[in-house]
Amino acid sequence: MIAAQSSASWLLPALILVPFVGAGLLALVPARRSDVFRPLALLVTASTGVLAVYLLTQFDSAEAGFQFAVSQPWIDDLGISLTLGVDGISLFLVVLTGVIFPIAILGATPHHDPKPYYAWLCVLMGASMGAFLALDLVLFFVFFELVLVPMYFLIGLWGYAERTAAATKFFLYTMFGSALMLVGLVATAVLHQRGVGGRLTFDLVEIASDPGISQNAARLIFVAFALAFAIKVPLVPLHTWLPDAHTQAPTAGSVILAAVMLKLGTYGLLRFGVYLFPEAAVWSRPVLLTLAVLGIVYGAVVATMQTDLKRLVAYSSVAHMGFIVLGVFSLTVVGIEGGILVMVNHGITTGALFLLVGMIYERRHTREISQLSGLQRSAPVLAAVMTLVVLASVGLPGLNSFPGELLALLGAFETSRAWGVVAVTGVILAALYLLWAYQRTFHGPATGENATVRDMRPAEFGVLAPLLVLIVVLGLFPGLMIDRMEPSVKALVAHVDEQVDGFSETRYEFVGPQARESEGTGGAGEGTGTGGQGTGGESGG
Amino acid sequence: MELIWLIPALPVAGFLVLVLAGRRLGDPAAGWVASAAVAGAFVASVLVWVTLLGDADGTRQVSQTLWEWIPADSFQVSFGLLADELSILMCLFITGVGALIHVYAIAYMRGDPDFPRFFTYLNLFVASMLLLVLGDNLILTFLGWEGVGACSYLLISFWFTDPANASAGKKAFVTNRIGDFGYMLGTFLVFVTFGTVDYLQIDAAAPGIAGGTATAIALLFFLAATGKSAQLPLFVWLPDAMAGPTPVSALIHAATMVTSGVFLLTRLSPILEAAGWANDLIAWVGAVTALLAAGAAVAQNDIKKVLAYSTVSQLGFMFIAVGSQNYVGALFHMITHAFFKALLFLGAGAVIYSMAHEQDMRRYGQLRRYLPVTFGTMFVGWLAISGIPPFSGFWSKDEILAGSYTVKPAGQLLWIVGIIAAVLTAFYMTRMMIMTFAGGREEWRTEGPESLPEVPADVADATEHADSAHAGHDDHDAHHDHHLTPDHTPRESPVLMLAPLVVLAAFAAVAGVLNLPFAKSLHFLEHWVEPVIEGEGELPPGVVQWILALVSIAGAFTGVWFAWRVYQQRRVDRTRLEQPVLAHAWYIDDTYAEVVGGPGEAAFQAAADFDHEVVDGAVRGVGGGALGLGRAFRGLQTGFVRSYAFGIGLGAVALVVFAVLRMSL
Amino acid sequence: MFTFGDSWYLVLAAIIFAIGAVGLVVRRNPLVMFMCVELMLNAVNLTFVTFSTLLDDVGGQTAVFFVLVVAAAEVVVGLAIIVAIMRRREGANADDVSLMRG
């Protein structure tokens, strides 16, 4: 499914190498020239961002396959090659990474030794780009696990009180998942070679197009993959590392952890779960949908009772991630598009939220909600921006989270109704905990130190401006993203449709007013009206 | 015809201008910009209405798609505006009443430090309301739906320094979101059934819908309507919403937002047509709400709370109409209600403004001598709402009651409940008028609560507690803090506040002409809305209709008379009437608070603790276990050479035993 | 007359080997432990010779010489280390040498 070798084949490797080279440069700059680090880091991340935006402009939105594909053998005898490619599904995640890193750097400054801080950030950017662009199983794994090291040092060195415990827990928990994934990944390649013959290869597209793996083995491997990604997403029972990591991480670390690194899990589920093992994905759908819905409701319930602002936003991320998995595993074009939209928009809103919480921490040196009150009186601009971001995060229509969540819920409603209905309650809970938190911090009398809080400076507003613009623009014009991702998502669902016999794509479309005996096979309640014609079997839902 | 986009565009433009330049514009200018924007929208609505008038009856539909909002595969949602009879009708009275209230607010909010921010939110509200009404599909209406919810949140907690106001705002938003749960599910069910969310396509495909699905859709959207239009289960937020400034109460919680539930059900009338018993449920919930709210209003001492419960009650009437498929009646009452309720709220605002922001009616009395214009206009409003002919309230309420009479299973019972509610309405409105403008003496002259008429202690502090906890007087902010002193002489409000009162009073008086029952030809509203409405609730035969009308008139007069006897002539002891159960609105809100505050919060806290102790505990346990195992292995290393040798020997023996086993099997 | 079959030699060698092994584990004096190792090595030599005659192949016997040479080398080095330790304290036995544990 690799698209024709389009011109700019240098673009994808550049996206990965520029940050790494930048990190190298930063390392070489002598420690005493401390004024150079931040601008250099900004230059490196911003130029990668520009490259990402350039990629967006060059992207052919009609093409479903992988574009700008480039492949270079790495370890030839095991069939591992440096294969990169981007399609509708990974395009916006790459652009999000490109945009969020410069903003995260601008948004917060490290308190001590900036040189390694910015170097690790650049390494993190390169590794994240690599993970989203890799089309070789091993290359994806390399970047998937490499991302842990910079994050570990970012949390460990520039974090808050119990940062060591949080960093170690984060590293080991994710590594536990990826240990299983490594064996699963190797088993996939080995079984593929045994099933299909020919050379041992780890190329994703080659394996996915003709897996040759028995059903049971595929299911077992899928479970290993799903476990690794479930930890990264995180899905509920495996999520307890996230609040600790977020509360202890520095602001920039939290922004990136929420905006980019969580998406590795969901992107992995989509690309290396549904695309690679369609049958196993359909088979395990009830379990993952249940975990997703559990995440939405449980995450919101626990978030309500948090006393620390950052911990609350962390649990809200758990809830938002639930929407993504819900959309992805509805296995409908609409649902998957919703999932991808939430992936990108959650990155924007939660990134902005963390920057704002960071600003509050800078001013009041506390994140305890009980000690904050009446900030709107002393910092009206900060409050106004916070209101907009909170409303966006709650999923107010017209702002960016709404289209994604709506489509994800609709997709779930179409194929797995019970889950869809329960998931919609997440809409209520989201309003509850976020507004209650907002009310306790910004409303009420400005007591004690809260009264003298400095309002948001133009520089700080400038950092958030791009995110705020995106929040409004992507809320009113989600079409910009949907058009570009649609061909790839359709191809993916078609791939699942043709690979799995018990599953057929569910699509409801308007057929017209003529009153016709409804033969709709869709399980839409007691009977399908003549108008709507559900062309999909209710499978597994 | 491309003017339609102008209607919502002007308030949006106003909003943007105020967001960017609000602070610089300052006190009055920001208000005028906002009012101009809404007035412009009104003019645009009128122009569109005029052009629509020109078209033939059935063809009055103009839609204009601005852009493809969510072009997802089979789920195509366009950002399109649809101006047809129903939506332009709504636009007219939204922008009309809205403009008046904007002008009123300029005077009312003068001197408030956040003056520009207030008008920013007001303009955003009007824009969202217009999008709600003009949207050509369920999702765009949902955008308006949530937009107005958010604006009402922002405006209720406008004076946020008082925690009560802030929590009232949150309560409103969360309760609305519970309603939105129903809205989203309803929309999904519609899409799954019809494959589209566009109104025109739904109307076309609706006839073939199966009964069960239609009922499910109707119930879900009714849940949404109860959230937004404050009906029985979810009405608790409206009384607390009085914490917002009075113009907000007038605009949002009387005229426009609360009617969106009725608008939505009317828009989906083709589906409701096949919804079977759902309609009866809607009717009965409306009736019970009307009755209970009217009951509660009787015992309220805060003037705004009285009007709030009155609004809930009047909305109940509208849902009775919708339930009995008498959509015209519902729309008619909605319009008349918009006029007289906005009038009453603004009048109350004027009273509060002139009485140093004191909202407790027991401190009023004999104000007609000081506030003649306010009294005069509120007098008209009182007549309208009490259902005294020939004022507008009578015609619209009477049409609803008539319509309810013929409802199949228990129409007569429904009518009786309606009449009782109507009587109570007359009673509490008269009570309010008397306590404010007439009554024995000027209560605020005599100092301290003990001078109040012998009110039993528990009722006094109960209502006192209720007021401070929930309503949160307006007397909160810096420049409002001068408390009502005995020597205070109330002065008439500035002309900017009185002009809208007069205009509204005029409309409240004559609005009945829209749909007089006498002759078919006089049913202008019915002809106008008829092509959009599906299904026709039939009215009882002429003579029965006359009898019902006479009974309702008699009911209204008895209500007024009885209130006169209790409050003016003090023949009956008022406390026997103002029971605490009524003051607390049948303890519905208190039970919610008990449940959410008590076991609800405990359950949430239990979940949070569970997460920390059990889920996280398990992870920490695994770590601890690993360390424990490690220490166990350390134990093995005794340091003695001989024990190591023994280990090796043991290993060798084990392997040999394995070899022997291999041999045998 | 009764002649000892080949397997008897193997059994004898095994017994000697076992004695050596148990001796090393039980005894505390390093010298005695070291003698037990020698005992085990010679038991192996016996086994080698037995197999060599059994298989009528000279390889086994040549192997014995290598074993002897290696044993000698071990003796030299082993005693040197043991003496180095024992010189520190008189009468010290293998159990005293347990500084490192855990």
Added chain:
Amino acid sequence: MSAVTVLAATLQDVLVDAADGLSTPSIDWAGIAPNLILMLGGVLLLTVVSVLKRRLPVWFPAVWTISAAVAAACAVVPLWQRFTDSGPESLMAGAVGLDGFSLFATVEVCIAVVFAALLLSDYLRRESLDAPEWYVLVLLSASGAVTMASANDLIVLFVGLEILSVAVYVLTAMHRRRISSQEAGLKYFVLGAFSSAFLLYGIALTYGATGSTNLADIQGFLSREVVTQNALLLGGLVLMLVGFGFKVAAVPFHSWAPDVYQGAPTPITGYMAGAVKVGAFAALLRVFVVALGPSYRQEWQPVVAALAVLTLVVGAFGAISQTNVKRMLAYSSINHAGFILLGVLAASTQGTRAALFYLLAYTFMAAGSFAVVSVVARTGEHRQSLEDYRGLASLRPGLALTFAVLLLSQAGVPLTVGFLAKFYVVTAAVESGFDWVAVIAMLTAVVSAFMYLRIVATMYFGEAPEGVTAPRIPPATTLAIGLAVVGVIVLGVAPGPVSDLANDAVAQLVVAAP
């Protein structure tokens, strides 16, 4: 004078008669050149130093050792050509096998020697123990290891093992002033002798069962005969496994390793972790995978699987509860041995290639790590506990970063050779159906990662206690650490050339060569 000529003439006749009389085996000196260079290097070093005692500069022995090792490595190149041209051959009448496998192992041993020499030179000067004997023993033990790796006969293998072991026993005990060094030496010696007795007994039984000690003959015998219920062979195999198990520190024969690794002088510990493991595993691979592999593996694979799992688990869990960094690295070495056992378990060319690559990777990682440990331990090696590493990042950022890279590589973090080594071994295991062992291996990797992280966290996140002076890093050790880190990263990012070499090495192994 005439007596001398007469003597020479008779001697001449005797030699001539002998020459055509008995058929001495043809010695292909070129074939065993690397081994010879190492051995002669050791012996000549001893003679040169004893002769020119005082006039030699203090760094002479170290330079001599390094040049000997480099020369041996270079000698491998022509042999490699010969191997690639004419395939594997067995020399010295079947005693020594010349194939890619032994050459690759030889290079690994030489690398270990170079590292050992670099570390020793600084260590001895610091501990003022300067004596050439250390280097002689290192060279001799290296030649023993090479002999083991290229042995094609069980007896030659045993002799090589003994040369290696005896030399290392002495090296362990040579730090006169540290009682723990002598204790380690004693423990290592007694237990080493004990286990080599088992190995020998195993060889004897195998000889009895197959009629020959030559690996090629054994393999031939096994392919001819269907040997299922053969008591002698099974017994021999099991007992040999005890001997090798001890040498490789596989559980339950591992209990010597923590004490000996902690007690021995740190450069020697590094050398042990490197060269001794290479020699032992090479022998294990050759005996089990090559000789007993093809037709007899069902017999021994379950046992090795059990050993591998035990080694992995004990290595990982033992490590996380330690407070002494050297002991931690000892347990992690056991864990790594478990991973290499995984390669042996696969009993396939892929498995052998993976084991070889892992040994190379571990040689670099071990040498680097123990170099850092020896630097931080300072004179008298009394600073080995985790507390002594607190805040090292602020005192010596460069040292801390290199140690962090080495530790993360041992944990298996991508873009380091540790990750690729683990990846190869897991691939081999999964291919031969032992995926459950691979899963256990990866899980223990996560557990041992906790230990590596603890050290990294102590170095980076803690504050250096007052009054602690930054450790002095001598030049040669810096070079050694530098080489190790470069090796770890370069092999991690671009393993291409080296892994291809390893692949060719195992393509054909000298099996049934005449």
